[in-house]
Amino acid sequence: MLDVMRRNHVRVGGTGNPQIVFAHGYGCDQTMWLDVAPAFAATNRTILFDHVGAGQSDLSAFSRSRYATLHGYARDLVEIIDSAATGPVVYVGHSVSAMIGVLAAIERPQAFALLVLLTPSPCYRNDGDYRGGFEIEDLEQIIESMDANYLGWSRSLAPVIMGNPERPELSEKLTNSFCRTDPDIARHFGRVTFLSDHRADLPRSVVPSVILQCQTDAIAPASVGQYMQNMMPVSQLVELQATGHCPHVSHPDEVIAAIRHAIATHFA
Amino acid sequence: MSAALPHPRLVATTASYDDMADKAPCGLAVLDKHGFIQALNERFLTLAGVNADGLLGRRMVEILAPGSRVLFEAQFGPLLLIQGQVAEIALDIARPDGARLPILLNAAVDRSDSGEEPTIRVALIEAKDRRRYETELLAERRRAQNLSEQLNDVLESTTDAVLAVDRTWRLTFANRHAHQLFDRMRLAAGCSFLTAFEAIAGISASVQLQACVAAGVPTTLDIYLPDGGRWLDCHLYPGLDGARFFLRDVTERRKAEDKLRIAHAEAAHRATHDALTGLKNRAAFTEAVEARLSRREPIIVALIDLDRFKPVNDTYGHAVGDRLLQAVAGRIRGGVRPGDFAARLGGDEFAVIIEPQSGGREGAVEFAARLRNAISAVYSIDGHTITIGASIGISMSPEHGVSIGELYHHADLALYRVKHSGRNAVCVFDAVLRQELEEQESLGEDLRRALAEGKPSIFLVDGTAINGDATVGSVIAMSWSDPRHGRFGVREIQRVVCAAGFAH
Numbered sequence: 001m002l003d004v005m006r007r008n009h010v011r012v013g014g015t016g017n018p019q020i021v022f023a024h025g026y027g028c029d030q031t032m033w034l035d036v037a038p039a040f041a042a043t044n045r046t047i048l049f050d051h052v053g054a055g056q057s058d059l060s061a062f063s064r065s066r067y068a069t070l071h072g073y074a075r076d077l078v079e080i081i082d083s084a085a086t087g088p089v090v091y092v093g094h095s096v097s098a099m100i101g102v103l104a105a106i107e108r109p110q111a112f113a114l115l116v117l118l119t120p121s122p123c124y125r126n127d128g129d130y131r132g133g134f135e136i137e138d139l140e141q142i143i144e145s146m147d148a149n150y151l152g153w154s155r156s157l158a159p160v161i162m163g164n165p166e167r168p169e170l171s172e173k174l175t176n177s178f179c180r181t182d183p184d185i186a187r188h189f190g191r192v193t194f195l196s197d198h199r200a201d202l203p204r205s206v207v208p209s210v211i212l213q214c215q216t217d218a219i220a221p222a223s224v225g226q227y228m229q230n231m232m233p234v235s236q237l238v239e240l241q242a243t244g245h246c247p248h249v250s251h252p253d254e255v256i257a258a259i260r261h262a263i264a265t266h267f268a
Numbered sequence: 269m270s271a272a273l274p275h276p277r278l279v280a281t282t283a284s285y286d287d288m289a290d291k292a293p294c295g296l297a298v299l300d301k302h303g304f305i306q307a308l309n310e311r312f313l314t315l316a317g318v319n320a321d322g323l324l325g326r327r328m329v330e331i332l333a334p335g336s337r338v339l340f341e342a343q344f345g346p347l348l349l350i351q352g353q354v355a356e357i358a359l360d361i362a363r364p365d366g367a368r369l370p371i372l373l374n375a376a377v378d379r380s381d382s383g384e385e386p387t388i389r390v391a392l393i394e395a396k397d398r399r400r401y402e403t404e405l406l407a408e409r410r411r412a413q414n415l416s417e418q419l420n421d422v423l424e425s426t427t428d429a430v431l432a433v434d435r436t437w438r439l440t441f442a443n444r445h446a447h448q449l450f451d452r453m454r455l456a457a458g459c460s461f462l463t464a465f466e467a468i469a470g471i472s473a474s475v476q477l478q479a480c481v482a483a484g485v486p487t488t489l490d491i492y493l494p495d496g497g498r499w500l501d502c503h504l505y506p507g508l509d510g511a512r513f514f515l516r517d518v519t520e521r522r523k524a525e526d527k528l529r530i531a532h533a534e535a536a537h538r539a540t541h542d543a544l545t546g547l548k549n550r551a552a553f554t555e556a557v558e559a560r561l562s563r564r565e566p567i568i569v570a571l572i573d574l575d576r577f578k579p580v581n582d583t584y585g586h587a588v589g590d591r592l593l594q595a596v597a598g599r600i601r602g603g604v605r606p607g608d609f610a611a612r613l614g615g616d617e618f619a620v621i622i623e624p625q626s627g628g629r630e631g632a633v634e635f636a637a638r639l640r641n642a643i644s645a646v647y648s649i650d651g652h653t654i655t656i657g658a659s660i661g662i663s664m665s666p667e668h669g670v671s672i673g674e675l676y677h678h679a680d681l682a683l684y685r686v687k688h689s690g691r692n693a694v695c696v697f698d699a700v701l702r703q704e705l706e707e708q709e710s711l712g713e714d715l716r717r718a719l720a721e722g723k724p725s726i727f728l729v730d731g732t733a734i735n736g737d738a739t740v741g742s743v744i745a746m747s748w749s750d751p752r753h754g755r756f757g758v759r760e761i762q763r764v765v766c767a768a769g770f771a772h
Binding site: 148 | 333349350357
């Protein structure tokens, strides 16, 4: 039997409904939710996981063909929900995982009660009137930049990206595995992420969605959030005060509040 | 003991620190926790290619090229906040002139004790050369990886088991077939190949393998695996850093080769041996005689003709006759000495090339007499007690001839004499026989001439009359008067005709 829990290093905490699934974006793992997920433990069952190739997922489960598009990751997400959750979930997906959630919700709407899409983008590339924020050359540069940084990593060194955590609550073990990734898989995931274009899928999503948009996000410009709200039938756009692309790390309190508010409004 | 030196910090002024920061050979900046630039040094501006007004109050990621910006925003920025620091991040600055400047970035979160918002300290250094080397290195590494993958594909697609060891016989490479071949001993990376090899091929093969590797030259070994009875071809290539082995299972090929070899051997045996008795056949006998004659070796040929064999055949049947021939062959085989050559020429006719040993002619006669005695002893075949005899005629080279034709003919004459003087004896061709032979030859010539001239009206041989070249019906008697030889009766004529080799 396929061990989804092990494959995606699924970690379940907290109690209460609705259950919340947190999905990390490109470049990191479930540790990204460190300052957000625990805030829900008292009221909600929380389900965290690593995408295959990231964090403590089973690297041997990686397959270029299965994960050639975001649909592969969306299939994993449905399997994770089937394995770890009961009843429709609130899904909180960051960055590329926002779109992975949209794809999974199109595939299996009954598994999702609400999508909270944190700094999402259906397409990073500028295309006619659509401003994704990047030209195609820019996106190729991302791969170059990844090469420049992953160059020195052998597979065995990969887990130890950077040492000396200043934050004592991060255990040694966590630090060593934090954001660990296999360079080849990261490269592949980066390419799949930044070259994806799922604009056409947006109108097909019928699960209620809340889009959380940051100020001055260098990856997902403000116009992208607006575009998504326009294209998704049941959606709402919330502009955060937070800046950057990872508000759950830089502004966790605001993100917690926004998720709470979205849940409260939806289940009212 | 000298007094402790005062810490530099204690003697430096704030002004000297500012000076140090400004002139530091790296870009320095202070950001708030959201990445907005609060302070920076001159070098930072130089690297970014803009003035201070253009940067203060903006987020640092804005000076980065798009690819770097994405990576920093998505990965290294959050990492910095979670871990408190990042080091040696490779990024590109997008300068206003469009150029990209490779840099390395170190950053640390500074959490002051006073409860103020944490700040981020950033240091940038230019890394143009380093980036170039790294790009080249990466390209080389990719190339090496591709090559290695291609090589691996080749090594995996071959049906040979391929293995490599270092100088201490530790395994450094084994392809899929190698793992299959050694399935009983798992080939763990770094295990001793000798141990694994010894387990399937045995100690002596292992010793042989080590000797070949020690010899330092490429070699091919045949290796037998007792378990399963399989054969391997082992091509080994010793090198300075160890050795490589290409093992191929050749069991099936070997089996096929063995079959072929046996078939060839059987065909060769059939070509030179008599199928019934297993003795050499006439062809082999002829070849052996000619070989000895061509080497001008002295040679003694004994022709053996069984006496009273035909009645045995007639009485007991061919099966018994064949068994008798086999028994005779057995006695001949048992009687000959090393170096002698025994053959069955056909029917009940045998021959032995007697190796001339001490005793010369007498020795040969003695030997032939013993052989005759052996053959003449009583046989018991299928419950029948059978007694036969053997007539033996002997001729020798060079005394009696130097060609096989002469030798054979002379031995046959000697045999003929035995047959006509009571059988079961040995006779060596001699001067008397030679003279008789010459006489008969002369007679034969004359008779032939007489016939050609149509002189005599003759003759009976076996019921057929001949006159000149024509056959003219049955004649019951004949005679021939010759001025030189006188008058011949039927029997004499018959003998002359036979001896002189008349066909009719």
